[in-house]
Amino acid sequence: MSAATSGAGRRVWAVLELLDRQLVDRNGHLVGKIDDLEFEIDDDPGALPRVSALLSGLGALASHIGGDAGRALAATERRLAAARDRQPSRIDIALVQEIASSVELDAARDDIDTNRAERWTRDVIIDKIPGAGHVAE
Amino acid sequence: MKRIFGVTLGILTAMGGFVDIGDLVANSETGARFGMSLAWAVLLGVVGIVVYAEMAGRVASVTKRATFDLVRERLGARAGLLNLGASFFITMLTLIAEVAGVALAVQLVVDVNYLLWIPLVGFAVWLVIWRVKFSTLETVFGLMGLAMIVVVVTVVQLDPSWSQLWHHASHPTVPSGEGHPTYFYYAIALFGAAMTPYEVFFFSSGAVEEKWTRRDLVLNRANVYLGFPLGGLLSLGLMAGAALVFHPLGVGVDNLSQVALPTSVALGKVGLAFVIVGFVACTFGAALETSLSCGYTVSQYFGWQWGKLVRPREASRFHLVVLMSIFVAVVVGVTAVDPIKVTEYSIVLSAAALPLTYFPILVVANDRTYMGDDVNGPVKNTIASFYMVLLVVVALATIPLMIATKAGS
Numbered sequence: 001m002s003a004a005t006s007g008a009g010r011r012v013w014a015v016l017e018l019l020d021r022q023l024v025d026r027n028g029h030l031v032g033k034i035d036d037l038e039f040e041i042d043d044d045p046g047a048l049p050r051v052s053a054l055l056s057g058l059g060a061l062a063s064h065i066g067g068d069a070g071r072a073l074a075a076t077e078r079r080l081a082a083a084r085d086r087q088p089s090r091i092d093i094a095l096v097q098e099i100a101s102s103v104e105l106d107a108a109r110d111d112i113d114t115n116r117a118e119r120w121t122r123d124v125i126i127d128k129i130p131g132a133g134h135v136a137e
Numbered sequence: 138m139k140r141i142f143g144v145t146l147g148i149l150t151a152m153g154g155f156v157d158i159g160d161l162v163a164n165s166e167t168g169a170r171f172g173m174s175l176a177w178a179v180l181l182g183v184v185g186i187v188v189y190a191e192m193a194g195r196v197a198s199v200t201k202r203a204t205f206d207l208v209r210e211r212l213g214a215r216a217g218l219l220n221l222g223a224s225f226f227i228t229m230l231t232l233i234a235e236v237a238g239v240a241l242a243v244q245l246v247v248d249v250n251y252l253l254w255i256p257l258v259g260f261a262v263w264l265v266i267w268r269v270k271f272s273t274l275e276t277v278f279g280l281m282g283l284a285m286i287v288v289v290v291t292v293v294q295l296d297p298s299w300s301q302l303w304h305h306a307s308h309p310t311v312p313s314g315e316g317h318p319t320y321f322y323y324a325i326a327l328f329g330a331a332m333t334p335y336e337v338f339f340f341s342s343g344a345v346e347e348k349w350t351r352r353d354l355v356l357n358r359a360n361v362y363l364g365f366p367l368g369g370l371l372s373l374g375l376m377a378g379a380a381l382v383f384h385p386l387g388v389g390v391d392n393l394s395q396v397a398l399p400t401s402v403a404l405g406k407v408g409l410a411f412v413i414v415g416f417v418a419c420t421f422g423a424a425l426e427t428s429l430s431c432g433y434t435v436s437q438y439f440g441w442q443w444g445k446l447v448r449p450r451e452a453s454r455f456h457l458v459v460l461m462s463i464f465v466a467v468v469v470g471v472t473a474v475d476p477i478k479v480t481e482y483s484i485v486l487s488a489a490a491l492p493l494t495y496f497p498i499l500v501v502a503n504d505r506t507y508m509g510d511d512v513n514g515p516v517k518n519t520i521a522s523f524y525m526v527l528l529v530v531v532a533l534a535t536i537p538l539m540i541a542t543k544a545g546s
Contacts, residue, residue: 020210033440064214122453132450136270
């Protein structure tokens, strides 16, 4: 069932069924948690807000947590993230394939914005260690 | 073959909880100071960990979700982060102790100062995690750890008056010269060691690594019902050995070679050889369990790819956390902190964090949308609820007791 494309829409409880859930890519790889939601509100009078994207990653998590811990996380994120953008990584709601105990995305993780830190760690650190590409024996 | 060796996950998990470096000494120490009068605390812990590890393993088999995944989902980002901070700190402290513990066990054989072994041990732990398949790791160290059964043989060989041992255990009294706060401080230490949270992190993540499904629920129960009571038995064996050899003499225990003494008294050199193999296997197994748990908890909280089912480069942040944890353990370890004190603190501190870990397991094990017909039955829920109350009481009592008794001294 696609939450995004079905015309009638689907009713989902945001905090219970979306927030803090695991995101899984097309190949079954884990690609982060849903740390926050982005809503779009049309200018039409009476139009309902609709979820336009799932936000994931330290930036989104930091503002979700708030307080001192949130500020510490946000500071960490600013150190780690590329300086170019300050927006939390977003995943367009159109990519959502299924909402179950985890949320499945119709995309490979290398194409997902929230996967930058994983890629950076892989390219800069883990790939430098012999045996990184081998399955364990 | 898979079925025969299928229970080694439970065995390895339990050894990391019951007979890791701190507990090897703590069990003997309580035997020497309190005789068998604290045996009940071990039994209470065994039942508790059996109940909750069974639930964690069942949830992992049915839903493919390990414990810290549930912690984040059910407690939310904030309380989840608080639990992550506490659990990671405790697990890290234990890892520091285990790396030094392996080195101490090696020092019993090769007379080179243990501090020199610590970097090598750290490297070996990392290499095993980097290269060895999960099921191989679990089988090898689970089976090697069985050498510790020699401590039970020791007690039999010492030919005690069983009725007297039983009487001490079943009619616990605080020995003269020991205060009540100290007695309960050690009770919490034993109970906390049995229920230490990294056991469920490791066990549930291991169930996912082993690709357990609904069809493996019997295997899950076999692991739990065999592994943890075995851990408890070894714990009691160490306690009884020390109670028989040291307690009558009024001698205290504070290092690893004393832990081995009852066995060498009863069984000579062969027994000593077994016990040392057991020490190495249990501490090394506990080092693997805790370093993997460091990676599991952080990755599962943030939703990163984790585990040894995929190549290291496909779970890069998980492997980075494991690598950094081991590195920190080595660096702190070579400063010659006392590993036995470190685990004793970490066990007691972990008692304070237990409810936050076990509550989400209980909730999800009752959630029909996840578990279908495999939800908890009424008996299990009754026992589990009793333990939840007990965990909260223990959590509240822990820190005041620790301060009042100056950590049991």
